[in-house]
Amino acid sequence: MTRELRAARLSEPRIVRWTITCVALAFVALFLIVPLIAVFAEAFAKGLDGYRAAIVEPDAVAALELTLLAAGVAVPLNVLFGVAAGWAIGKFQFRGRHLLLTLIDLPFAVSPVISGLVFVLLFGRRGWLGPWMIDHGFQIVFAKPGIILATIFVSFPFVAREVIPIMEAVGTEEEEAARVLGAGGLQLFFRVTLPNIKWGLLYGVILANARAMGEFGAVSVVSGHIRGLTNTLPLHVEILYNEYNAQAAFAVASLLGCLAIVTLILKAIVETRVERSARAAAHAAIEVMPWESKSAV
Amino acid sequence: MNMRAQRRVLPGFGLTMGITVLYLSLIVLIPLATLPARTMTMSWAQFWETITDPRVVASYRLSLGASLAAASVNAVFGALVAWVLARYSFPGRRIVDALVDLPFALPTAVAGIVLTTLYAPTGWLGAPLAKYGISVAFTPLGITVALIFIGLPFVVRTLQPVIEDLDPEVEEAATSLGASRGGVLFRIILPNLFPAWLTGFALAFARAVGEYGSVVFISGNMPMRTEISPLLIVTKLEQYDYAGATAIAVVMLAISFVLLLAINGLQSWARRRVAP
Numbered sequence: 004m005t006r007e008l009r010a011a012r013l014s015e016p017r018i019v020r021w022t023i024t025c026v027a028l029a030f031v032a033l034f035l036i037v038p039l040i041a042v043f044a045e046a047f048a049k050g051l052d053g054y055r056a057a058i059v060e061p062d063a064v065a066a067l068e069l070t071l072l073a074a075g076v077a078v079p080l081n082v083l084f085g086v087a088a089g090w091a092i093g094k095f096q097f098r099g100r101h102l103l104l105t106l107i108d109l110p111f112a113v114s115p116v117i118s119g120l121v122f123v124l125l126f127g128r129r130g131w132l133g134p135w136m137i138d139h140g141f142q143i144v145f146a147k148p149g150i151i152l153a154t155i156f157v158s159f160p161f162v163a164r165e166v167i168p169i170m171e172a173v174g175t176e177e178e179e180a181a182r183v184l185g186a187g188g189l190q191l192f193f194r195v196t197l198p199n200i201k202w203g204l205l206y207g208v209i210l211a212n213a214r215a216m217g218e219f220g221a222v223s224v225v226s227g228h229i230r231g232l233t234n235t236l237p238l239h240v241e242i243l244y245n246e247y248n249a250q251a252a253f254a255v256a257s258l259l260g261c262l263a264i265v266t267l268i269l270k271a272i273v274e275t276r277v278e279r280s281a282r283a284a285a286h287a288a289i290e291v292m293p294w295e296s297k298s299a300v
Numbered sequence: 301m302n303m304r305a306q307r308r309v310l311p312g313f314g315l316t317m318g319i320t321v322l323y324l325s326l327i328v329l330i331p332l333a334t335l336p337a338r339t340m341t342m343s344w345a346q347f348w349e350t351i352t353d354p355r356v357v358a359s360y361r362l363s364l365g366a367s368l369a370a371a372s373v374n375a376v377f378g379a380l381v382a383w384v385l386a387r388y389s390f391p392g393r394r395i396v397d398a399l400v401d402l403p404f405a406l407p408t409a410v411a412g413i414v415l416t417t418l419y420a421p422t423g424w425l426g427a428p429l430a431k432y433g434i435s436v437a438f439t440p441l442g443i444t445v446a447l448i449f450i451g452l453p454f455v456v457r458t459l460q461p462v463i464e465d466l467d468p469e470v471e472e473a474a475t476s477l478g479a480s481r482g483g484v485l486f487r488i489i490l491p492n493l494f495p496a497w498l499t500g501f502a503l504a505f506a507r508a509v510g511e512y513g514s515v516v517f518i519s520g521n522m523p524m525r526t527e528i529s530p531l532l533i534v535t536k537l538e539q540y541d542y543a544g545a546t547a548i549a550v551v552m553l554a555i556s557f558v559l560l561l562a563i564n565g566l567q568s569w570a571r572r573r574v575a576p
Contacts, residue, residue, distance in 0.1 A: 035449075124334040
């Protein structure tokens, strides 16, 4: 109530407010809403039958399966890592802590193309380990393992950077109390720690999954574009588009568009939960680390 | 917070720390270390020749120029969007708020093909623009459009929480002391937002320099004209020129590193200036 009164007194004249809002919304419409609508409009350019044909085609199904496989491996591994890193970095003080935080963020600082390149340098036919591994029957680059590795790399920081600040903000009192009362390590984690971090963890999983399923640059470099074998959905979209089969490309792209919409909805729901639990934890009143924010993904 | 006491009470530090360091090394550090290591195998002359090849230099100029243009556009309009979302209420505000993250959620390849289709000479937006003689797709302007799309959430999401946290009492005090709304804006609000604004700009810029998926479709990829640096890396890799690809990658890493350092310096300067 007081806030609203204040806001009225402290705001710009109505005409200014109205103009700014219109300009901002026009920008959002032009750059975000029109492209999103266009994806679905182009996907149905040849009607429902054309759409269905593009989706059920064997190569598209194979691409969908590989995308699900890559995300299905990458996300759980990154969850394990994120929780372990959250416990070690969020609950303990040690030297080199800040360095570790910076290193965890590295995959965000690197161009997706470079993320793929490093795995080609390691495992490619002219890479370091590549010749030896290929001789022994392990094909990594231009095969599924390379796709999975690149996917793990690009989605690596998401869970950790959500979980670490929450672990830190919650503090250690509750765990210490449980410990003193005789709780074992696993009991401690599942009964005390997990309930505190679950929304942040879920938030990290949503972001990591979106990136894992949608990654293009890194996966493109390591895939070799073998149809039905090393194509993920985004790569399949590229191939169809470059073959001037735009309608099929957009039909497959619309699946990824749906993924994006679901991601945004889940994100908005979980975000309010994260904020609520952060406020509940705020009595621990440890200053939140500057890099912790839902921004800067 | 006594470190020893804490360690004695809570279990699992050794185990979780071990997992963290091992996984980080295997997935991130060792793979990234191959970049400088591979560069070492080149002679300096070879390295220099690769990274100063005119076609490569043209790609740096394009990547940096388009990224700068896109980050600047986002710095202006992203700030407006953040302001509107944080301060004003209007129908659909929550939906717009959620939509701002679309570029994070929508795979870059999808963004690439849809922007290309929209801005092609026959597209929804390209056709009217073509009437005025403006071509967007397959030009540096098109690359900038894709980079604006990719960078928008960085500016909005960095500024929005800072705008929300501005203490209204300061503005109130200034107003009651006779400051005009413009005075409050330029003397109080903007200086307080400046560090976050710069950070958002830097994040959008850094992301744009490395961006690949959304750009390759709309750029047309003509050597010397619309070929971005990440694409050159891919081209070299496809020709099995690992050394050439690595050399360009090292330069790109160095560019983003220098940029981030410079911006960090600027930011701490801004913070010192704002602090009383």
